[in-house]
Amino acid sequence: MKRSKINQSIREMEAMLKKYHVSLPPFCNWTPEEWEHKNHEYDEIRDNQLGWDITDCGLENFDKVGFALITIRNGNQKLEKYKKVYAEKLIYLKDGQTFPSHFHWIKSEDIINRGGGTLLLKVYNDDGNGGYADTDVLVNSDGRSYYVPAGTEVEIKPGESITLWPHQYHSFAVVPGSGDILIGEVSMCNDDTTDNRFHDAVGRFPAIEEDEPPYRLLCNEYPAAKDE
Secondary structure (H helix, E strand, O other), X not given: OEHHHHHHHHHHHHHHHHHOOOOOOHHHHOXXXXXXXXXXXXXXXXXXXXXXXXXXXXXOOOOOEOEEEEEEEEOOOOOOOOOOOEEEEEEEEOOOOEEEEEEEOOOOEEEEEEEEOOEEEEEEEEOOOOOEEOOOEEXXXXXXXXXXXXXXXXXXXXXXXXXXXXXXXXXXXXXXXXXXXXXXXXXXXXXXXXXXXXXXXOOOOOOOEOOOOOOOOEOOXXXXXXXX
């Protein structure tokens, strides 16, 4: 993925957040140069991968597959010093983009449509062998519980949400023509290195072609803390 595309995506998400009057924590606005001077006071950001996360899933077709994401807060099940048991993210999914089908081994999460178009979540149960089960899927949405056939695309309109449980496959899409979407995620602690199971083999963090300087560093790019 080209750095210019990453920079463009970050700026587009910043504009979407401004439109919906969402302010970001300070670390989301630091330049690469400012990061060079951050000491161990900011280890929580580094250790828990807070901040910007732009991915094309290694498919090099970001306008069709991928999204822009910000992890605002997160705990860490591997490091005892971080006590938070929850995480919060913001996701920017453009009209015409999708994100591949996956489930989480441990994490449960609420996916919330914060504004824009209509979100589509295609849902399946895990069959226990990494495939799709041909069984009805439980949908928990804003106080309502019901079942839908495997492969149903559940519509999530602005203000609505859906709870996704471990081993519950889900993919993201937008109702065509309904507009870009600002998505919120509230979940258990997030670990993108071990807790994601994609139905089809894809990458999580992109290989980057440095065709221009970075506008913001991604959450897996921070320099080590400077000892004082």
